[in-house]
Amino acid sequence: VVKEISRKVSKIQDTALSDFQVRDLNDELNRLFREKWAWESQIRRLGGPNYMRGGGARVFDDDGREIPGGGKGYRYFGRARELPGVKELFEAAKPKAKEEKAGETRADLRRLVDASYYGYGLDEEDGTLLAYEAGKEAEAFDNLLLQSEEDGEDREWEPLPGDAGDGVGWSLPTSEEVQEELVDRRRRRLLDKLG
DSSP: OOOHHHHHHTTTOOOOSOOHHHHHHHHHHHHHHHHHHHHHHHHHHOOOOOTTOOOOEEEEOOOOEEEEESSSSOOGGGGGGGGHHHHHHHHHHHHHOOOTTTOHHHHHHHHHHHHGTOOOHHHHSSSSSHHOOOOOOHHHHHHHHHHHHOOOOOOOOOOOOOOOSSSSSOOOHHHHHHHHHHHHHHEEEEHHOOO
């Protein structure tokens, strides 16, 4: 069946065939594809491999766009797509080009995107943003040192959440305390696995 399909698909391309012969060949090809599908489903029912995978029933127009629903039912091959009436059928199946407003096409939107959109702004190149950020970091560090030394509250800084009402806020662990806790956790996990 597959050999006969390939032979007829190449035969339908012949320009010497009349429109009636092209229609007959197209009808035969559709019949052969239905027969092929029946054999493939029988093979699958009997426990054989699934040859129906792959979705080869997609139909494309002259521009290479897929025609939705074009692979279901009756299909047109080769020169059969150029027959009178069939071409109009394909044109009707194409999605209508929507009228685009100025400034809303993809190309227009792409033109609006520049380096600053991706975070490569000029403010980093001239150093103004970097100097501002460095100043704010130094100010934050100084405020943190003052707060820990004086135990006084700074009006610009909010206390960490977690104050249970006893006036004692959270204390952040040092890196040595964090390392010690991680080593203890790993030690406990290893002892649990061994024990």
